[in-house]
Amino acid sequence: MALHEEIQASFYRKAAFEPGLAARPANGEAPTFFSAGAEIYAQGEKSSSLYTVEFGAVRVYRLLADGRRQISAFLLPGEMFGFETDTTHHFFAEAICATGIRIQRATLLQGDLAGALLPMALQSLVRAQEHLLVLGRHSAAERAAAFLLDMSERQGGLRRLDLQMSRADIGDYLGLSIETVSRVFSRFRQKGIIRLPNLRGVEIVKLQALKDLAA
Amino acid sequence: MALHEEIQASFYRKAAFEPGLAARPANGEAPTFFSAGAEIYAQGEKSSSLYTVEFGAVRVYRLLADGRRQISAFLLPGEMFGFETDTTHHFFAEAICATGIRIQRATLLQGDLAGALLPMALQSLVRAQEHLLVLGRHSAAERAAAFLLDMSERQGGLRRLDLQMSRADIGDYLGLSIETVSRVFSRFRQKGIIRLPNLRGVEIVKLQALKDLAA
DNA sequence: CGGGAAATTGACAATGCTCAAGAGTGGTGG
DNA sequence: CCACCACTCTTGAGCATTGTCAATTTCCCG
Numbered sequence: 001m002a003l004h005e006e007i008q009a010s011f012y013r014k015a016a017f018e019p020g021l022a023a024r025p026a027n028g029e030a031p032t033f034f035s036a037g038a039e040i041y042a043q044g045e046k047s048s049s050l051y052t053v054e055f056g057a058v059r060v061y062r063l064l065a066d067g068r069r070q071i072s073a074f075l076l077p078g079e080m081f082g083f084e085t086d087t088t089h090h091f092f093a094e095a096i097c098a099t100g101i102r103i104q105r106a107t108l109l110q111g112d113l114a115g116a117l118l119p120m121a122l123q124s125l126v127r128a129q130e131h132l133l134v135l136g137r138h139s140a141a142e143r144a145a146a147f148l149l150d151m152s153e154r155q156g157g158l159r160r161l162d163l164q165m166s167r168a169d170i171g172d173y174l175g176l177s178i179e180t181v182s183r184v185f186s187r188f189r190q191k192g193i194i195r196l197p198n199l200r201g202v203e204i205v206k207l208q209a210l211k212d213l214a215a
Numbered sequence: 216m217a218l219h220e221e222i223q224a225s226f227y228r229k230a231a232f233e234p235g236l237a238a239r240p241a242n243g244e245a246p247t248f249f250s251a252g253a254e255i256y257a258q259g260e261k262s263s264s265l266y267t268v269e270f271g272a273v274r275v276y277r278l279l280a281d282g283r284r285q286i287s288a289f290l291l292p293g294e295m296f297g298f299e300t301d302t303t304h305h306f307f308a309e310a311i312c313a314t315g316i317r318i319q320r321a322t323l324l325q326g327d328l329a330g331a332l333l334p335m336a337l338q339s340l341v342r343a344q345e346h347l348l349v350l351g352r353h354s355a356a357e358r359a360a361a362f363l364l365d366m367s368e369r370q371g372g373l374r375r376l377d378l379q380m381s382r383a384d385i386g387d388y389l390g391l392s393i394e395t396v397s398r399v400f401s402r403f404r405q406k407g408i409i410r411l412p413n414l415r416g417v418e419i420v421k422l423q424a425l426k427d428l429a430a
Numbered sequence: 431c432g433g434g435a436a437a438t439t440g441a442c443a444a445t446g447c448t449c450a451a452g453a454g455t456g457g458t459g460g
Numbered sequence: 461c462c463a464c465c466a467c468t469c470t471t472g473a474g475c476a477t478t479g480t481c482a483a484t485t486t487c488c489c490g
Contacts, residue, residue: 062344062348064348064352064430065430066430068352069352070347070348070351070352072344072347072348083337083340084337085334085337085338085341090341090344091344115330117333118332118333118336119300121333121336121337121340122298122299122300122336123300124340125298125336125339125340125343126300126305128340128343128344128347129277129287129305129306129343131347132285132287132343132346132347132350133277133279133285133287135347135350135351135390136285136350136387136388136389136390137279137283137284137285137387137390172351172352173351174351175350175351175352215279215280215281
């Protein structure tokens with residue numbers, strides 16, 4: 001059984017006992033499954049849908065010709081992405097780990113739904129603007145602290161984070177090299193601010209220390 | 216006669232001869248005038264309006280406790296700003312130079328207008344995401360080139376730019392110090408890519424060279 | 431267990447920042 | 461109208477932070 005099938009099956013098992021988790025959108029579409037690294041859409045592709053993360057995680061990014069990458073957003077369950085001003089995608093979107101995505105065709109989004117969409121778009125805008133401050137005016141340590149706090153808050157203040165994304169992903173999100181990300185995390189660990197129980201896991205020990213750092 | 220009154224008077228004088236310039240929005244509201252440096256709104260203020268630049272230029276920014284500033288956007292004539300997810304402003308907005316702003320109360324924006332608003336919000340989102348790439352993964356020279364090209368394109372491809380904003384503004388927009396901005400501009404001038412006819416003016420001489428740099 | 435990818439760590443280099451001094455502008459008042 | 465003055469911009473020198481390159485270790489996952 002392939003990994004994503006395993007996940008899919010476990011999702012449905014869980015859904016059978018937790019009806020809220022399986023709540024369907026008004027149009028009744030079922031989520032589509034993507035395994036780790038799978039492309040959801042590519043830059044230049046025609047855009048005609050909106051995407052909502054059901055479970056898993058997504059990275060949305062742009063590439064430069066020389067291979068530099070900027071991840072503009074990580075999307076967690078419940079979050080929506082794929083807004084475009086025209087009919088073409090200007091970004092790549094990939095599943096970071098086994099991920100379920102609910103896809104809504106844009107044709108269903110005319111009329112009333114445009115109004116419902118505005119808050120989601122504004123949410124993305126606020127996130128992007130917050131991110132601008134981090135990239136423009138924060139040191140490496142401040143960026144890492146802000147990232148950990150953001151990820152924690154977006155998971156309801158959870159202190160044990162399963163980040164899913166690699167150091168390369170984090171670096172390309174924060175505008176840092178993987179080595180710098182690793183060094184900052186190590187320094188945080190040495191100071192007892194966080195623990196790194198496993199490769200992709202982070203536990204926040206001194207929350208206030210992180211908040212002080214995030215400035 | 217105070218500066219902004221002078222400006223306002225000159226605007227109306229000009230308007231008398233150029234009806235197009237005095238064109239009023241459908242709701243008939245007249246623009247409000249702000250002199251250079253005047254605050255349009257402040258972080259933490261209650262937000263109940265949307266703003267459209269009629270003439271002049273605006274900077275929207277956030278401040279950190281230690282004085283670091285990140286300008287998230289410059290707004291030029293015809294562009295709209297002030298989108299918020301809740302009823303509080305999360306940014307400061309100031310006039311860069313003598314500026315006219317059309318203010319629309321949010322109460323007028325319920326219903327149908329929400330749909331009309333979405334494209335404007337998405338436009339802001341795209342700009343912010345583009346800006347993320349610049350701040351995260353571009354060198355100082357690439358940032359400056361991207362900035363000049365963006366300003367030029369937003370003015371219809373004009374090659375002689377009157378930037379209005381100071382080096383400090385540009386630095387806080389690009390995540391660079393004023394000295395670095397100045398040095399990069401000087402290097403561009405030495406290479407014959409641009410000319411700097413006066414303090415706030417830039418003339419693009421080798422457009423392609425800038426485009427190559429912007430990567 | 432073992433292979434391989436990811437992460438960590440170290441040494442060095444480069445980019446951009448800070449501090450400081452000097453030059454150019456443009457606005458203001460005499 | 462001109463000269464001054466304050467402010468911004470420019471330029472230089474030294475330094476700090478972060479990036480690059482490389483070696484080593486750790487951690488998964490078969």
